[in-house]
Amino acid sequence: xxxxxxMEGPVTLSEEAFLTINCTYTATGYPSLFWYVQYPGEGxxxxxxxxxxxxxxxxxxxxxxxxxxxxxxxxxxxxxxVSDSAVYxxxxxxxxxxAGSYQLTFGKGTKLSVIP
Amino acid sequence: xxxxxxxxxxxxxxxxxSMTLQCAQDMNHNSMYWYRQDPGMGLRLIYYSASEGTxxxxxxxxxxxxxxxNKREFSLRLESAAPSQxxxxxxxxxxxxxxEAFFGQGTRLTVx
Numbered sequence: 165x166x167x168x169x170x171m172e173g174p175v176t177l178s179e180e181a182f183l184t185i186n187c188t189y190t191a192t193g194y195p196s197l198f199w200y201v202q203y204p205g206e207g208x209x210x211x212x213x214x215x216x217x218x219x220x221x222x223x224x225x226x227x228x229x230x231x232x233x234x235x236x237x238x239x240x241x242x243x244x245x246v247s248d249s250a251v252y253x254x255x256x257x258x259x260x261x262x263a264g265s266y267q268l269t270f271g272k273g274t275k276l277s278v279i280p
Numbered sequence: 281x282x283x284x285x286x287x288x289x290x291x292x293x294x295x296x297x298s299m300t301l302q303c304a305q306d307m308n309h310n311s312m313y314w315y316r317q318d319p320g321m322g323l324r325l326i327y328y329s330a331s332e333g334t335x336x337x338x339x340x341x342x343x344x345x346x347x348x349x350n351k352r353e354f355s356l357r358l359e360s361a362a363p364s365q366x367x368x369x370x371x372x373x374x375x376x377x378x379x380e381a382f383f384g385q386g387t388r389l390t391v392x
Contacts (some may be wrong), residue, residue, distance in 0.1 A: 196378045207284075207370055207383035208323075215378055253322065259377040267330060267377050268313060272322030 166191045170254045170271035177244055177278050185239040185274045187228075187254035195258040197221075197230050197237040202251045202273070211239075211252070244278045251275045282306050286371050286384035293361040293391045301356040301387050303371030311374045312354035313381065314338075314346060316367040323370065329354055330377075361391045 171186040189195065196215045200208040212221035217232035226241045237254060254271040287302045305312065310331045315323040315338075325338030327346040335346050343365060345357045354373075358365060368388050372381040 198380060207385050208372075208381075209383065210380040213380055255381075257374075257377050257379075257381075267311060267328060268325070268372070268374070268381055270315075270323040272320070 166195070166256060166258050166269045168254050168256055168269055168271035170252075170274055172272075172274070173251075174275040174277060177276070179246055179278055179280050180243045181278075183239070183241040183244045183248075183276070185252055185254075185276070187237045187239065187271060189235050189237065189254075189256050191235075191256055191258050193258045195256040197228070198255040198257065199226070199228055199237070199239050200253040200255060200270075202253065204250075208253060244276070246278045246280055249276055249278045284371055284373055284382050284384040286369075286387050288387060289385065291387060291389050293358075293389065295362060295391060297361050298357065298359050299361065300358075301369055301371070301389075302353070303355065303384060304353045305371075305373040305382070306352065307373060307375070307382065308351065309373035309375050309382075310351075311376065311381075312348065313372040313374075314344075314354070314356045315370045315372065316340065317370060317386075318367050326356065326369075361389075363391045365389065366391045 167190045198213045199211040201211045202208045212223040214221040214230035220229045251273045284305045313328045314326040329335045329348040332351045371384045374381040
């Protein structure tokens with residue numbers, strides 16, 4: 165079935181440091197890939213997405229490229245801010261929801277803390 | 281534009297009690313989902329509804345039932361609550377399989 169694996173956290177960075185959160189996936193079809201962000205006490209909200217191989221999603225200085233050959237969708241930001249402190253979830257959505265696979269599958273989340 | 285609305289926001293139940301979590305979306309989305317979020321476990325899918333009139337089990341359906349009442353509403357019922365169901369529950373919706381999901385604010389449920 166479909167699955168998403170992302171790096172374990174928590175991750176603690178100093179302000180203006182470079183961020184990478186690794187994400188790899190397994191899917192039976194050709195999924196769309198997403199990064200969601202969850203701020204404390206809130207629901208998840210979309211950060212960026214990519215719908216086909218080699219697409220790059222970007223938003224608020226964050227970027228991720230859909231790499232079909234390595235089944236990866238790593239999240240990067242060149243210079244993090246304190247306000248980026250949150251939990252980040254990698255997810256995939258696949259129309260082929262056979263036994264054991266579901267339409268929208270999430271990784272376990274990576275908690276990022278940015279210190280001044 | 282309210283998006284996805286969940287009620288209630290907080291609930292405390294005694295073991296064995298029943299309750300229904302309500303979810304409504306005003307975006308004319310086809311797909312709706314119920315997830316639970318537990319520390320260290322990420323989001324786990326309980327049930328989903330790909331379109332009005334259909335529902336399917338997710339990863340952790342035991343102890344839950346759902347109803348897709350109409351295109352807007354998707355409710356989650358706990359028939360006999362157990363302490364293991366203490367969690368934060370999120371409802372989400374999406375237009376179709378390839379588009380982003382929109383989430384409600386969550387229901388924090390404690391079963392004592």
